[in-house]
Amino acid sequence: xxxxxxxxxxxxxxxxKACAGEVYFVTSEGDRLNLKSILSCxxxxxxxxxxxxxxxx
Numbered sequence: 001x002x003x004x005x006x007x008x009x010x011x012x013x014x015x016x017k018a019c020a021g022e023v024y025f026v027t028s029e030g031d032r033l034n035l036k037s038i039l040s041c042x043x044x045x046x047x048x049x050x051x052x053x054x055x056x057x
Contacts, residue, residue, distance in 0.1 A: 009048060013041055 016023045016035045023035040025044055033040035 009045055013044075016041075 013035070025033045025035055025040070027033065027047065033043055035041060035044065
């Protein structure tokens with residue numbers, strides 16, 4: 001599944017919390033972020049905001 005750039009991040013991360021198992025986000029560089037980790041959630045949100053900023057330029 002690909003995460004769309006206009007996805008609601010808060011709702012998405014709340015849905016991740018509700019999952020029983022592990023949930024991973026694989027970056028374009030091949031890194032695997034465990035979205036149950038607070039640090040990984042932060043990195044995901046930063047990556048998402050960085051993508052939005054690039055589109056504005």
